[in-house]
Amino acid sequence: MNILPFAAILVSIVTIAKLRRYTTVLLPLAVTTIGVGLWQIACDYWLSETNPSPMETLLAIFEIHENGRLWSDAAASLFRVTWGFFLAAAVGIPLGLWVGWTTRGFEALNPIIQALRPISPIAWIPFAILWFGIGDGAGIFLIFYASFFPITVGTMAAVRNISMVHQRSAMNFGLHGIELFRRVVFPAALPQIITSLRIALGVAWLVIVAAEMVGMDSGLGYLINDARNMGRRYDLVAATMVIIGAIGVVLDLLIRRLENFDEVRWGYVKR
Amino acid sequence: MSNSTKSKVIFDRVSKSFDKRGEELCVLEDINLEVQEGEFICLLGPSGCGKSTMLNIAGGFERPDTGSVTIDGVEIVEPSDKRVFVFQEYGIFPWASVWDNVCLGLRKVPRAERDRVAQETIDLVGLTGFEKAYPMELSGGMKQRVEVARALAVKPDVIFMDEPFGALDSLTRLTMRSELIRIWKQEKPTILFVTHDVDESIQLADRIVVLSSRPGRIAAIIDVDLAHPRDLASEQYSKIKGELYELLGVKDWG
Structure with a gap:
């Protein structure tokens, strides 16, 4: 038993x-x-026998740990996610701040953002491979695409939510230009920006596995495909899935730490 | 302040309408008011009588349809840190410490001077020791003190207060009123204070401007010739109170 x-x-x-x-x-x-x-x-x-039991899955985790596949493939996935995610944040946050704040910017860019947003990043895989070849470039592009929209749209919404009183305070004390952004627009939007970063990172981690299964030759997604194709090793598939889940939890825990700073804690208090 | 002759703020035939679902809604009609320098004015009236709109126009956040508001003879067309708003809801920044909030208007002041003014102002409103605290760690009354300090720090000519104590509990409200009077006596800014609370207006104001609603018109201007701290049980106090309730159309007020 x-x-x-x-x-x-x-x-x-x-x-x-x-x-x-x-x-x-x-x-x-x-x-x-x-x-x-x-x-x-x-x-x-x-x-059936093909289905791995919990113990077989655990043993498979030890196996990919020992032969090094776990670490090299996890590193490959994390590398793509890190670069894609940070690039998306570097472009998406300033763009979202600007588009959210200026009526012109919003009118000009919001329709195209909303039109591109529902296209699954997975649908871009053929083009990603066409442009960047099989490898990190395509992966980084897809993660950039996948995280860019949650970050930009989230930042935009955050800025448009800034309370009238805070906007008027800023006007009253003569804040303009960069200073207005640094002292009011950015800090006011920051709690919601962090929430959108969290969502984006979650999406990025989902997308990278799918992308690696279809169009890459390394990474945890590739490891799943590889395990199934090379001798139907479903224990390795399950082991990789467990690892993907564990890394996802750790990534979320790490990014949630951003919510603890004094400058943003006010944004998460229930009112 | 009837002995003072210098008019600080002048409302000259100010009218303002809003477009509400296609209907023209006249909020202010032909408002004429002269506020003396250093005077404490309360704008008293029921909700929706246009008293906040009067402040917004004087603060430069809204433009009148006709007429004008001038401060020291200069027409108000935009907000400026020479005349500062203290808001109804909390207008201080929750992402900045008490110290940084108070320093908001002192950005162009040299470091040493800024530190001195900020500390003085924080001491003045009774928040000494809370410089590093964030607004979410403070009570409602303390947040409102931060807001008052932020306004006072820039040494404004005029302070606009839009039901600043509306969100506070009644005991804190009483304390804040006497605190405000203490600070006002010390600094002597001109204050335009909006309230719908009859007692609040009698406790604070030199003159009470009573507004009628829809369209908002000045129904009467009542002098409160009582020395601070005011005796809430005095005969004159009750007399003014009765007068105000009558103007506002409230019967059986006790």
């Missing part, structure tokens, strides 16, 4: 949870254990 260890873990978690009050950690842990337990049951009774 493979399910026994999971039941034992669950019982001990529930016991500890009752003794102490670490429910914020232990409750999700208990739910996870139940989920993995169900996975195990499914493997034992219904699914």
Whole structure:
């Protein structure tokens, strides 16, 4: 009975949870254990041999860790996401600030932004490969494209949301030009900008896997495709999926730290 | 301030209408008012009587349809830090510390001078020790003090206050009123203070300008010839209060 260890873990978690009050950690842990337990049951009774069990998946993680694929492919994915994301932020934030603040800029650029936004970054893969070839260039372009719209649109909306009172305060104290942006427009929009960065990074991490599955020869997405094609190693597929999820969580935790600065905390308080 | 002869702010036949869903809505009609230098004026009236519009025009945020507002003889066409608004909702910047908020209008002042003025102003409004605090860490009353300090720091000729204490609880409001009077006596700026609170206007103003609504017209100007701190139980106080309620059309006010 493979399910026994999971039941034992669950019982001990529930016991500890009752003794102490670490429910914020232990409750999700208990739910996870139940989920993995169900996975195990499914493997034992219904699914074919090809489906990896939790233990096989864990072993596969050790395998790609030991042969180095995990690290080289994770590094390749992260490299593309980092560059694409930072380039998108470097262009998208200033553009969003400007377009959001000036009525002319908004009128001129908003329609085209809204028209390009619904085109999935995945649809751009053929052109990305045509322009940049198979490799990092195409990946960076796709991530740039994928994160550019959430960042620009989010920044634009943030600026257009700046309260009338703050705008009038700025006018009243004679703020103009760069100083107006530095002291009012940017800081007022910053909490929402950070939220849009979070969304963009999430999207970027989704897109890079898809992009690497279709049009690249390295990265975690490629690793999934490779594992399936070279001998139907579904345990490696599942292992890579777990890693993708874990890195996604870490990326979100890292970017959420931006929300803790004094300058932006006001933006996340419920009113 | 009837003994003073210098008119600081002059409303000259000011009218203003808004277009509300295709309908012309006259908010202010033929407003004439002369405010003396250093005078504390309350604009009192029901909601929607145009008292905030009067301030916005005097502050340069809106333009009148006809007539003009002049300060020291110069027509107001745009906002300036010579005349500062204290807003109804919190106009201070939540992303900046108390210190940085107060320094907003002192950007062009040399460092040493700026530090001195900012500290003096913060001390004046009673926020000593909270220089590094952020607005979200402060109570409503303290935020409003920051806002007053930010306005005072630039040594403005005129301060416009648009129901500045409206969001505060009634006890804090009382404290803030006496604080405002203390600061006003010390600095002597000209103040135009909008309120719909009859007691507030009698406690603060040298003169109360009562506005009628739709269209907003000056119904009466009431002198409050009482020394500060004002005795809220005095006969004169009740008399003025009765007069104001009558002008505002409120019966059975107690």
